Amino acid sequence: xxxxxxxxxxxxxxxxxxxxxxxxxxxxxxxxxxxxxxxxxxxxxxxxxxxxxxxxxxxxxxxxxxxxxxxxxxxxxxxxxxxxxxxxxxxxxxxxxxxxxxxxxxxxxxxxxxxxxxxxxxxxxxxxxxxxxxxxxxxxxxxxxxxxxxxxxxxxxxxxxxxxxxxxxxxxxxxxxxxxxxxxxxxxxxxxxxxxxxxxxxxxxxxxxxxxxxxxxxxxxxxxxxxxxx
Numbered sequence: 001x002x003x004x005x006x007x008x009x010x011x012x013x014x015x016x017x018x019x020x021x022x023x024x025x026x027x028x029x030x031x032x033x034x035x036x037x038x039x040x041x042x043x044x045x046x047x048x049x050x051x052x053x054x055x056x057x058x059x060x061x062x063x064x065x066x067x068x069x070x071x072x073x074x075x076x077x078x079x080x081x082x083x084x085x086x087x088x089x090x091x092x093x094x095x096x097x098x099x100x101x102x103x104x105x106x107x108x109x110x111x112x113x114x115x116x117x118x119x120x121x122x123x124x125x126x127x128x129x130x131x132x133x134x135x136x137x138x139x140x141x142x143x144x145x146x147x148x149x150x151x152x153x154x155x156x157x158x159x160x161x162x163x164x165x166x167x168x169x170x171x172x173x174x175x176x177x178x179x180x181x182x183x184x185x186x187x188x189x190x191x192x193x194x195x196x197x198x199x200x201x202x203x204x205x206x207x208x209x210x211x212x213x214x215x216x217x218x219x220x221x222x223x224x225x226x227x228x229x230x
Contacts, residue, residue: 031092042085050078083112091138092205095131097213102128110141110156118151119144125158132213133163139206140165140228143182146200147172147226159229162215168225175200181207182219182228 053075057066065071087109090101107123114121121141129137137156144154144167152169180192181203196204210217210230217230 040089043082043089046078046082046085050075050082053078080116083109083115087113087138091135091142091202093135095135097130097132099131100128101131101134106134106137107156109138113138113141114145117145119148120153121156122153123156125156129163132209132215136206136209136215136230137163137165139202139209140230142202143179143206143228144226146178146202147175147221149173152225162230165228166225167227170224172221172223172226178203179219179221182217183207183211 053071056071057075059065090106090109103123103125106129107121110121110123141154141156144152144165148154148167148169150169150171152167152172155164155166155168157164157166177192177194178196178200181196206228207217209215215230217228219228220226
């Protein structure tokens with residue numbers, strides 16, 4: 001590996017990696033591993049908090065505590081946080097292409113993620129899917145969630161060639177710049193110049209995952225819904 005020269009005005013990771021001639025997808029794989037590590041390390045303390053709440057609910061030293069709104073709020077918040085961490089680990093974490101996941105497990109992750117939100121998710125399929133397909137489905141769901149912030153319905157089903165993620169809503173948010181990360185039929189490898197915001201990173205990750213695994217992807221979005229297929 002060639003040495004990396006650090007400029008006088010500070011270290012610039014993008015220039016350093018370019019100089020080191022790393023493979024194009026190495027940064028993407030490292031980001032997935034970092035996400036998996038973070039989610040893995042967060043699950044244990046959240047589980048400990050949840051267990052502590054359950055012990056307090058069963059304790060007899062504090063009458064009325066088990067039914068108090070404060071303890072209920074803590075318990076519900078812990079459940080929601082654990083569901084988010086599990087979802088993010090599956091969506092952003094590393095996905096060995098030779099491993100498979102039951103569709104029922106993917107559906108449970110999606111339903112836990114949207115519980116209490118305005119978005120309803122329905123799976124019209126059984127069987128299993130590759131880990132890569134599972135990641136793409138969850139990232140596509142996040143894209144639909146961003147497009148329908150006022151609520152709606154998302155249907156996930158198989159097609160003749162792969163998967164369809166179809167969203168329906170009374171109205172959608174116009175975000176043409178974000179959808180550009182998914183590519184298009186004429187220039188599938190083209191991506192926007194400006195990087196996405198942290199709250200929008202799922203668009204870029206879905207597009208990168210499709211390109212990395214050579215999964216052709218089509219998408220459309222209008223005033224009352226959208227669809228992503230791959």
